Amino acid sequence: MKKQLSKIIKLILLTCLIFTSMITQPATADIASGAKIFEIHCAGCHENGGNIVRRGKTLKKKALKKYGMDSLEAISAIVTNGKNNMSAYKDRLTTEQIQDVSAYVLEQAEKDWR
Template identity: 40%
Template sequence: MRLFFSFLLSFFSMLAISSNLVFAQEVKVDLDAGEQVFSQNCIGCHAGGNNLVNPAKTLSLADLHENEKDSVEAIVYQVTNGAAGMPVFSGRLSEEEILNVANFVFSQAKNNSW
């Protein structure tokens, strides 16, 4: 019985790992498209990487780090689900658009390009 559970655990672990690898290969990030999404949907509150709603939470890398939003995944989650004064963009933007804008925001922050 123990061997059976070990086999199942191994099988599902390999399945999870392989599905992530396939997903990672299929995703192509387009920073130009992300910039366009940002200009059309985010710039009203986040022009120049600022935050009009909460000035302490800018899109600078230091502020993203302090607010635990210093990864593409964290930014995707924030854009998708919203929080506090930020609206939910799930259903308004496609997953591809959210991924592109999150990569654009992170790239701008990482390169200090705001």
């Protein structure tokens, strides 16, 4: 009986681990698609990771970190819902497109927009 219970518990834990991994694992972003979306929707204000509206609120790594925007989740949230002068794109872009452009921004920040 103890062996069966132990096997059941292990199976439940394994199932939970797999399920949790599936939920928290983001879908693979398409960086090339993100670059195109950025060029169409974002580059007007954020050319080369800058910001023509609010000088200090750039997409550079240092600024993203300073403002707590240095994660895929944070960037996706602001692209989706907007904030202050930043427009919301939830009605213009799909969830997948938002993930793609967010991943592109993070990648470019890591490369210092070069």
